[in-house]
Amino acid sequence: MFVYLLLPIFPMGCFLVPRRRQTAGLLLLVLAVSLTLPLSPTRAQEGDGALKETSLELLSDRALTPLGKAALSIRPAEWKHAESANFVYHFFHSFIAAPVSVEAEFYYRVIARELEKDTTQWERKCHIYVFEEAADWAEFQKRGSLDPWTGGIHAAGSLFIRRDPQVKWKGSTLGHEVAHLVVERFFGAGVPLWLNEGYAEYAAARCYAAFHRARGYGARPASRAVPEGMYVPVGQLTARLSYPDDVAQVGVFYSESERLVRFLSAADQRGFGTMFAALAKGARFETALAKGFGGRFMNLEALDREFRSYAIHANAAPIPN
Ligand SMILES: [Zn+2]
Structure with a gap:
């Protein structure tokens, strides 16, 4: 659901x-x-x-x-x-x-x-x-x-x-x-x-x-920016199996997830599609990331560093139509 x-x-x-x-x-x-x-x-x-x-x-x-x-x-x-x-x-x-x-x-x-x-x-x-x-x-x-x-x-x-x-x-x-x-x-x-x-x-x-x-x-x-103090590292965000208990964190979960999709789509739309399909078939996040984006992100930490500033800045997102 x-x-x-x-x-x-x-x-x-x-x-x-x-x-x-x-x-x-x-x-x-x-x-x-x-x-x-x-x-x-x-x-x-x-x-x-x-x-x-x-x-x-x-x-x-x-x-x-x-x-x-x-x-x-x-x-x-x-x-x-x-x-x-x-x-x-x-x-x-x-x-x-x-x-x-x-x-x-x-x-x-x-x-x-x-x-x-x-x-x-x-x-x-x-x-x-x-x-x-x-x-x-x-x-x-x-x-x-x-x-x-x-x-x-x-x-x-x-x-x-x-x-x-x-x-x-x-x-x-x-x-x-x-x-x-x-x-x-x-x-x-x-x-x-x-x-x-x-x-x-x-x-x-x-x-x-x-x-x-x-x-x-x-x-x-x-697209809503994530309040800086509430940013959740990508590894934790993508590992969630259920919604947060706290309603403010629920809002952050939606915003940050949307920003991550937007960020990855803007980086490489085709790569994002490949990653999407791999995740749907049960791949772990890092495996799917490597499959979709090759060497674009060295590892999860490198993605996290780049994504964090994108997530927390109100006007950081290039917004495609
Ligand atoms: Zn929903």
């Missing part, structure tokens, strides 16, 4: 600037930008509402996990159901579920392509449970015995998220969970915790920004 932090505790994701709300003084800039960016609704946006509601009995895939059944046992008469090419949705309002379906399919396709995986090889659909009310989510956390800081979950191939109708920018939780889904489907369950969470953070922030850029917003992915 891989989870996502509750957003109000650790705001994450990317910065969004609505291009449609530029001030009059920036009119010329807006005109210039409008020549290259879609300021009117795109074809994808026009299809955002196209999600046909159906009944639970008529879904093409009705295999519910125990956690899925626990979700549907909360206000059981009010859940609605629908599906798209790769996902089945359980939700309360279609105006909340429709954008989720557009985002989920986008993230799934983009992340699988980045990891060089062919999604047509996986025929079964993934169930996404979309909560809205804080009280319902809290009840679900209780019934599922989840940590109170959990903001979203990927468990046994199903996703559970909360979308607050009052919040305009929904954040990167969905992209984070879809990244876990892609990783588990195509690399199996043996991917180490730091890599699973670090890659999910890294992919989600970039996908969230890309999704909104395609809809006319100025958006760039963000």
Whole structure:
């Protein structure tokens, strides 16, 4: 089970600037930008509402996990159901579920392509449970015995998220969970915790920004620096088998893991892919590092020295799109 932090505790994701709300003084800039960016609704946006509601009995895939059944046992008469090419949705309002379906399919396709995986090889659909009310989510956390800081979950191939109708920018939780889904489907369950969470953070922030850029917003992915005094050496970070007990350290674990993925991807994207595959097959960190990066890092200590300054500096990261 891989989870996502509750957003109000650790705001994450990317910065969004609505291009449609530029001030009059920036009119010329807006005109210039409008020549290259879609300021009117795109074809994808026009299809955002196209999600046909159906009944639970008529879904093409009705295999519910125990956690899925626990979700549907909360206000059981009010859940609605629908599906798209790769996902089945359980939700309360279609105006909340429709954008989720557009985002989920986008993230799934983009992340699988980045990891060089062919999604047509996986025929079964993934169930996404979309909560809205804080009280319902809290009840679900209780019934599922989840940590109170959990903001979203990927468990046994199903996703559970909360979308607050009052919040305009929904954040990167969905992209984070879809990244876990892609990783588990195509690399199996043996991917180490730091890599699973670090890659999910890294992919989600970039996908969230890309999704909104395609809809006319100025958006760039963000990455959190690790507070200097809380930096954990790479050897310890990558050896973790479970989340830290202390909630502040949980936040550092996510940030530092994301920074390590970002650092290694920027150093050599192909090498990072080779390392990812080796780790998924059970290689030790140093073995996988040598396999992916050859002599680029002499040893774990050399990597740690170089990575530490990258991890703790706010602007140290070259952020690829
Ligand atoms: Zn996660």
